[in-house]
Amino acid sequence: MNPIFPSILSTNFFDLEEKLCQFQDKGIEFIHLDVMDGHFVDNISFGPSVGKAIKAKFPFQIDAHLMVSNPDKAIPSFIASDSDWISIHIESESRTRENLLAIKNANKKAGLVLNPDTPLESIFPFISYADYILLMSVFPGYGGQQFIDATTEKIFLLKKRIQQQGLNCLIQVDGGINADNVGMIKEAGADLFVIGTYLYNSDNISQTIETVLSKINGV
Ligand code: DX5
Ligand code: ZN
Numbered sequence: 560m561n562p563i564f565p566s567i568l569s570t571n572f573f574d575l576e577e578k579l580c581q582f583q584d585k586g587i588e589f590i591h592l593d594v595m596d597g598h599f600v601d602n603i604s605f606g607p608s609v610g611k612a613i614k615a616k617f618p619f620q621i622d623a624h625l626m627v628s629n630p631d632k633a634i635p636s637f638i639a640s641d642s643d644w645i646s647i648h649i650e651s652e653s654r655t656r657e658n659l660l661a662i663k664n665a666n667k668k669a670g671l672v673l674n675p676d677t678p679l680e681s682i683f684p685f686i687s688y689a690d691y692i693l694l695m696s697v698f699p700g701y702g703g704q705q706f707i708d709a710t711t712e713k714i715f716l717l718k719k720r721i722q723q724q725g726l727n728c729l730i731q732v733d734g735g736i737n738a739d740n741v742g743m744i745k746e747a748g749a750d751l752f753v754i755g756t757y758l759y760n761s762d763n764i765s766q767t768i769e770t771v772l773s774k775i776n777g778v
Contacts, residue, residue, distance in 0.1 A: 561588045562775055563768060564622055564731070566755035568593040568604060569702035578764065579617050585768040590619045591733070591753045592642070593702075596627040599651060600700035607640035614641060624672065624733065624753075626699045627651065630658050638665040646670025646693050646731075649682055659688040670731065674699060675707050679716055689728055691751070692717060696744075697734030703756040706735030711747045718748030738767070742774040 565587060570578050582590070592610050597603035610621040620643035627633045630647040631654065637645050645662045649655060649671055662669035668690040673682055675695055682692060694713055697704035714730060721728050732744050733753035741752055754771065761767040 561586050562751050564589045564591040564751055564753045566591040566593055566753050569755040570759050581764045585765055589622045592621055592623045594625050599628040600626045602700045607636045610642050611640040644668040646672050648672045650674055655685055656688055679713050686728055691729040691731050693731040696732050704735055706740050714747040714749050738770050738774055741771055745775050
């Protein structure tokens with residue numbers, strides 16, 4: 560699986576199709592959809608119809624990151640619009656276990672997301688219900704923030720926990736990732752890397768994807 564999950568949040572939407580073509584050419588498999596409801600986070604972004612529109616034109620799978628206060632309500636529409644992976648925040652104080660199971664029962668991959676200031680231990684009771692854990696390395700709401708260094712220790716501890724429990728749960732990291740820090744994030748134990756701003760700020764997205772991939776692969 561290609562470990563780079565481009566987020567489209569920070570792209571110029573008039574260029575979206577061109578950017579998606581470049582992602583496809585570089586072997587990207589997943590597009591990360593940052594869904595914001597203006598309540599759980601201040602920002603408002605987009606909903607399931609964007610994922611559906613992307614899937615109608617491209618062979619990508621959709622990874623929907625739900626930054627919403629009420630995932631109970633949002634999950635069914637993302638299932639209906641055929642998002643492939645769906646992640647919910649532990650801070651949304653919803654029925655976490657039930658929601659993860661609802662996602663899995665629909666044959667989708669279920670993710671649990673943790674904000675930078677939420678203790679890692681809070682997700683421990685739910686790891687066995689999740690296909691992936693998304694560790695936020697910035698505060699959710701906006702692209703273009705700086706990677707919070709304390710995330711590295713969290714990745715390391717979570718990886719250890721997953722291995723100790725013999726689970727098959729992936730670790731995804733989201734926010735402020737670039738070619739300079741991605742190697743260290745991988746080294747700490749991350750499997751999947753959500754990258755937005757760094758790709759769109761580069762003059763040559765294809766080259767940047769190659770560079771980031773080579774850092775992930777340690778070459
Ligand atoms: C922040 C979002 C991220 C973000 C990507 O709320 O979850 O996906 O846009 O991070 P950057 O733009 O820093 O790569
Ligand atoms: Zn995200």
